[in-house]
Amino acid sequence: MPNTSLDREVERRLSERAIRYTRGRHAVVAALAAADGPLSAAELHETVEGSxxxxxxxxxxxxxxxxxVLAQHNSAKGLTRFELAEWLKGHHHHLICVECGSVEDVLxxxxxxxxxxxIVDEISRAASFTPANHALEIEGRCSRCS
Amino acid sequence: MPNTSLDREVERRLSERAIRYTRGRHAVVAALAAADGPLSAAELHETVEGSxxxxxxxxxxxxxxxxxVLAQHNSAKGLTRFELAEWLKGHHHHLICVECGSVEDVLxxxxxxxxxxxIVDEISRAASFTPANHALEIEGRCSRCS
DNA sequence: TTACTAATGAGAACAGTTCTCATTATGAAG
DNA sequence: CTTCATAATGAGAACTGTTCTCATTAGTAA
Structure with a gap:
């Protein structure tokens, strides 16, 4: 099992809670680290080697x-996708293609x-809402589909 | 069947495509117009009178x-909710409570x-993306849950 | 090692959503 | 006002993504 700096951060996070960083969990993290946008369970199933x-x-x-370690992203058609949390991959937003459904990260x-x-703070204050994080989701057509 | 200005706009939109504005469709539109955030099919099932x-x-x-006439909103746990499209209800963003899962509209x-x-335009241009619309989703705790 | 518990694999179970098909309602034509 | 053609509906089966169960395996501490 590789041991990149990402792995070390994930392992620390897990071991604090006495949770093991197993081969399967590592495979998921590695696949998501290599992807350039969030992936669903099914997409991971195809991507991960050793199935x-x-x-x-x-x-x-x-x-x-x-x-x-991961953050959820709710895509169309009831599909839940996951990506590395922002403290691991940096803050970013999403470009969502209405044609092919792909989701791409953008810094x-x-x-x-x-x-x-x-803007987030002002909106939240006006609504007595306590913001934790935010996402700017841009829908349209990706370069392949337009 | 009532005939508000909303109904007239919806009916026009439908009749252009030779689609009828039936009692059931009207009930859905009316329920969504009365709601203050997107609703799922199950939530509508409870809300609509005459079931x-x-x-x-x-x-x-x-x-x-x-x-x-409607726009989708993908909530957590594979729940798809719907609300009136922005040309009918105005541009707005969402406050999403991570505690109770409710979604509230904010102007x-x-x-x-x-x-x-x-910002949307600049991000999109840099990625050769053609934006159609955008959504600023703010996650946190609503006033009831905080 | 030994013993205890976490994690896994396979598949059953579940929930939200879509599809099928027989029936009903609608609108147009005569 | 009928008749016809077809759009829309209701009920439930079917489908799909996700979660759960349980027997087995792997990992860790003593």
């Missing part, structure tokens, strides 16, 4: 999400992000 | 969404919205 069973993938996703320039933060 | 069967609700949602001040538009 984990689906039930294990679901379990790994659940565990890794509870621990804060955001710092000065833009601070504007978004300010 | 439409679920299969009809799903069909109405599909039709109304294809025609552009956005014009000067904020133009900032968001500019």
């Amino acid at each position: 984990l069973p689906l039930s294990s993938i679901y379990r790994s996703l659940t565990v890794l999400e509870e621990v804060g 955001v320039a710092a000065q833009h992000e601070s504007q978004v933060d300010r | 439409l069967p679920l299969s009809s609700i799903y069909r109405s949602l599909t039709v109304l969404e294809e025609v552009g 956005v001040a014009a000067q904020h919205e133009s900032q968001v538009d500019r």
Whole structure:
């Protein structure tokens, strides 16, 4: 099992809670680290080499999400996709293709992000809402589909 | 069947495509117009008076969404919710409670919205993406759950 | 090792959604 | 006002993504 800096961070996070960083969980993390957008359980099932069973993938996703290593993303048609949490991969937003359904990550320039933060804070305050995080989802057509 | 200005707009949109504005479809539109956030098929099933069967609700949602009267919103746990499209209810964003899962609409001040538009355009251009619309989703705790 | 518990694999069970088909309602034509 | 053609509905079966169960395997501490 490889031992990148990502692996070390994930392992630390897991071991704090006495949860093991097993081969299956590592495979999921590695696949998501290599992807350029969130993946569903089924997509991981195809991507991961050595083919984990689906039930294990679901379990790994659940565990890794509870621990804060992964973040959920709810796509169209009731599909739940996962990606590395932002503390591992950096803050980003999503470009969602209405044609093919793909989701692509995009980084955001710092000065833009601070504007978004300010807007989020003002909206939340006005609604007595306590914001934890936010996502700017842009729908349209990706370069392949347009 | 009532005949509000909303109904007239919806009916026009449907009749352009030779689709009828039936009692069931009207009930769905009315329930969504009265709600203050997107609703799932099951939630509509409870809300609508006269209890439409679920299969009809799903069909109405599909039709109304294809025609552009409704917009989808993908919530956690594979739940798809619907609300009136923005041309009918105005541009808004969502406050999503991570505790109870509720979704609340919020209007956005014009000067904020133009900032968001500019950011969306710049991100999209950089990625050769053709934006159609966007959503700023704010996750956190609603006033009831915090 | 030994013993205890976490994690896995396979498949059953579940929930939300879509599909099928027989029936009913609607609108157009005569 | 009928008759006809077809759109829409209701009920439930079928489908699909996800979760659960349970027997087995792997990992860890003593």
